[in-house]
Amino acid sequence: MFFHGKRSGSNYVWTWYIAQCTLERFYICSYAETRELLLDQSEYNVVAGQKFNVAISISRQSSQPLDIFYTFIGVTTSLETSTTNYSSTQTLTMPASDTTITVNVEGFTIPSCPLSVSSEVKQVKSTLTSLSITASSTQQKSVTCTITGYSRPTARWFRNSAQVTTSSSSKVYQSSTNVNRFTGRSTLYIQPGTQAGEGGQYVCKPTNWNRGGNIDRTLTVNVAANIATSPSAQIVTIGVQQIFTCTSYGFPIPTITWKRNVDSVASSTNENIY
Structure with missing residues (x-):
């Protein structure tokens, strides 16, 4: 739309004219509607396999329909089409490695100035x-x-x-x-x-x-297992029971095994030595 001046005597008469332009010529970048594409975080930190939410919004309402896409772990998906005002929360699942979320907007009002925003997703x-x-x-x-x-x-x-x-x-x-x-x-x-x-x-x-x-x-x-208390030597009297004590410590709790020469001492109380 522009003014055109026409002289009438000593005066000018101003008249409105509407330019007949295609969308591509009329909605150029410098005249596109001002708006901003936003993700709620610039970085997401998630455990592998865990679900997490991503909020996407456009800061101002658009007078023309928009097409919105996001790319996550290599797959591009259309979030919503033919909308003039967009705000949405998407639930995603963290893969086994770091990745990036990229959101793009295409619309009739911004053919030469597409909006795009990205956020990193890091695995904890x-x-x-x-x-x-x-x-x-x-x-x-x-x-x-x-x-x-x-x-x-x-x-x-x-x-x-x-x-x-x-x-x-x-x-x-x-x-x-x-x-x-x-x-x-x-x-x-x-x-x-x-x-x-x-x-x-x-x-x-x-x-x-x-x-x-x-x-x-x-x-x-x-x-490591250690002997805390070693048995002391004793003189054994026939017919009298003698007890020898050994104490060890360690983690896990060690097991104590008594041996006579190379053979393990029996655990049965029926034996003379057990």
Whole structure:
């Protein structure tokens, strides 16, 4: 639409004219309706196999129909067509690897300026350098837990639901750090001379993750069997029962076997020695 001026005597008379244009010529990019395509998050962090919601919206109502598509794990799907005002929530399932959600909008009002927006979908993962470890009487042992895939992860070690201490004066302690925005790491240290009471199951978990999915990792700390009390020599009197006691510790709880020369001592009370 434009003005046209026509002279009449000493004056100009202005008249409205409507341009007869095709959509492609009239709705050019610089004159397209202002609007923005939005995803509710720029990054989604989900456990593999878990369902999660993605909210999609267009910030202003359009005067022309729109076609909206999204691409997720390589498949392009039409969300809705012939709509002038769009807002929707889609439920997706996290694949086994990181991926990207891409949403595109096509409409009569924006043939030369299609809208597009993408968000990363990262898998939450947790790994241990070892699933079991045996304490040593002479050297320090350690296992590192790494958690990746969401913003500012904090890896922590727990035993019997209580967080492991960070004091290096303890026989078992942890040291935690944030490597970067998407990686948290905690190392569990087992000092020399760790006792059986400190063996067992240690669980590494992210303390700032509450969105479901099992990403905790369990470490078994073994303590080698040791003889705590050795039997002392005794003089046996005929007809008088003598008892010899041996006590051991370790994790798992060790089994004590008595032997005479190379043969195991019987467990039957009918024997002279059992």
